[in-house]
Amino acid sequence: MIEKPSKPPKHQLPKIKAGPPxxxxxxxxxxxxxxxxxxxxxxxxxxxxxxxxxETKYQPGLVFMCDNNSGGVGNIRNFIxxxxxxxIDAGATGIILPKIQRRSETDxxxxxxxxxxxxxxxxxxxxxxxxxxxxxxxxTIYNETVDIPNSQNKTEIKDFYPKDLNSPDGGDTRGRNxxxxxxxxxxxxxxxxxxxxxxxxxxxxxxxxxxxxxxxSAYRDGPEFAATFGDxxxxxxxxxxxxxxxxxxxxxxxxxxxxAEEVPTLKxxxxxxxxxxxxxxxxxxxxxxxxxxxxxxxxxxxxxxHAYLAxxxxxxxxxxxxxxxxxxxxxxxxxxxxxxxxxxxRLQALSWDQQALVDFxxxxxxxxxxxxxxxxxxxxxxxxxxxxxxxIMTRQWKSPGDAYSTLVGRFDKWWGDWMFMYExxxx
Numbered sequence: 001m002i003e004k005p006s007k008p009p010k011h012q013l014p015k016i017k018a019g020p021p022x023x024x025x026x027x028x029x030x031x032x033x034x035x036x037x038x039x040x041x042x043x044x045x046x047x048x049x050x051x052x053x054x055e056t057k058y059q060p061g062l063v064f065m066c067d068n069n070s071g072g073v074g075n076i077r078n079f080i081x082x083x084x085x086x087x088i089d090a091g092a093t094g095i096i097l098p099k100i101q102r103r104s105e106t107d108x109x110x111x112x113x114x115x116x117x118x119x120x121x122x123x124x125x126x127x128x129x130x131x132x133x134x135x136x137x138x139x140t141i142y143n144e145t146v147d148i149p150n151s152q153n154k155t156e157i158k159d160f161y162p163k164d165l166n167s168p169d170g171g172d173t174r175g176r177n178x179x180x181x182x183x184x185x186x187x188x189x190x191x192x193x194x195x196x197x198x199x200x201x202x203x204x205x206x207x208x209x210x211x212x213x214x215x216x217s218a219y220r221d222g223p224e225f226a227a228t229f230g231d232x233x234x235x236x237x238x239x240x241x242x243x244x245x246x247x248x249x250x251x252x253x254x255x256x257x258x259x260a261e262e263v264p265t266l267k268x269x270x271x272x273x274x275x276x277x278x279x280x281x282x283x284x285x286x287x288x289x290x291x292x293x294x295x296x297x298x299x300x301x302x303x304x305x306h307a308y309l310a311x312x313x314x315x316x317x318x319x320x321x322x323x324x325x326x327x328x329x330x331x332x333x334x335x336x337x338x339x340x341x342x343x344x345x346r347l348q349a350l351s352w353d354q355q356a357l358v359d360f361x362x363x364x365x366x367x368x369x370x371x372x373x374x375x376x377x378x379x380x381x382x383x384x385x386x387x388x389x390x391x392i393m394t395r396q397w398k399s400p401g402d403a404y405s406t407l408v409g410r411f412d413k414w415w416g417d418w419m420f421m422y423e424x425x426x427x
Contacts, residue, residue, distance in 0.1 A: 033388030084132075
C-alpha cells in the first residue's frame with residue numbers, strides 16, 4: 001500500500017544574516033537531509049516514485065537506454081533521471097543499466113570520449129536497483145541489451161530526442177516540448193505510424209540523444225516527487241566514505257571535532273565554495289572576480305570565517321584563498337589540503353570527475369553554500385540543500401538563494417543562459 005503524504009508543516013527558515021541556519025523541525029515529514037551529521041543520504045522515501053509508476057500504462061517490450069550522457073555529476077545525474085522519468089511516462093518495461101561517459105583527463109573540455117564506464121563509476125548500483133525494483137517493479141533493469149527477452153528480434157532507435165515529436169512553436173527550437181502531457185500520446189502515435197510499436201516478441205530499444213539533460217519540469221509531478229526522485233542516484237559508497245573523512249577533517253579545521261560526542265555531530269560552521277573557473281568554463285559565465293566577490297559577500301553576510309573550496313585549478317584556488325584572507329581573514333582549505341596518507345592516495349587514484357564527487361558531498365553539508373548559477377554542479381547542490389532540508393513538501397528554490405545557498409551570476413535569457421535548469425533539475 002502506498003503511504004499517503006502527510007500534511008505539510010509550516011516551516012520558518014532562518015534569515016541568512018542571523019548566522020548558521022537551523023534545520024526547522026519536521027514532525028510530520030521524514031527528514032531527508034541533515035546538515036548536522038555525516039550521513040549524505042538521509043532516509044529514502046519511495047512512495048512518490050511508486051505513485052508515478054502506478055499511474056502509467058505499460059508497453060511490454062519497450063526498453064530505454066540512458067547512457068548517452070557526458071560532463072560532470074550535475075549533467076550526468078539529470079540526464080539519467082530525465083531518461084528514467086521519460087521511460088516511466090512512455091510505459092517502458094525495461095531500462096538498460098546506465099553507463100557513464102568518461103571525460104578526458106588531459107583536456108577537461110573534451111567530454112565526448114569513447115570510454116563508457118559502468119554505472120558504479122559514479123553511483124551506488126545496489127541502491128539504484130533497490131529503489132526502482134521496490135517502487136517501480138515493472139521497469140526491469142537489464143545489464144545489457146542482450147539480456148532483453150527476444151533481443152535477437154529487437155528494433156533500435158539510436159538517437160531519440162523527445163522534442164522532435166513536436167512542431168516548432170516559434171523562437172528557439174529547444175522550446176518545442178513544453179507540453180509534457182502530450183508526450184505519451186505523440187510517442188505512441190509516432191511508433192505506431194512507423195511500424196515500430198513494441199511487443200514482447202519484438203522489443204524496441206530507445207537511446208536518448210545527447211544532451212537531454214534538462215527536459216522534464218521537476219515540479220510537474222508534485223513537490224514530494226521533486227524532492228525525492230533524485231535520491232535513486234546516490235554517490236557510490238567508497239567515495240561517500242572518503243567524503244565523510246574529508247568532512248570530519250573540515251569540521252576540525254573549522255574548530256570542532258565531530259567525534260568528540262558519542263553520536264558524530266557537525267557543529268563547526270563553514271562556507272562551501274564552488275569556484276567554477278577551470279579551463280572548460282564557458283566564456284559567458286561569471287569570471288573569477290565576479291564569483292569571488294559574490295562568495296566573499298556571502299561569507300561576510302553569514303559571519304563565517306572558514307571555507308571549503310572546490311576548484312579544479314590550483315592556480316585559481318590559491319588566488320581565491322589569498323583574496324579571502326586579505327579581505328576577510330577567511331581561512332580556506334580543500335580536500336587536497338585536508339586529506340593525507342592513505343586517504344590522500346585513495347583520492348588521487350580517482351579520476352577528475354570522481355574527485356569532484358567528494359567536493360559535491362562535502363559542499364552539500366556546508367553551513368552556507370556558494371557557487372556559480374551557470375554550473376549544473378552548483379545548482380544541483382543548491383537544489384538538494386533547499387528541497388531536502390525542508391522536507392518533501394518544500395516549495396521550489398528561488399534565485400539567487402535561500403538560507404542555505406547563494407548562487408552568483410544572474411540569468412538574463414531563458415535559453416542562452418540555460419535558465420531551464422531552474423525548472424528541470426532534480427536534487
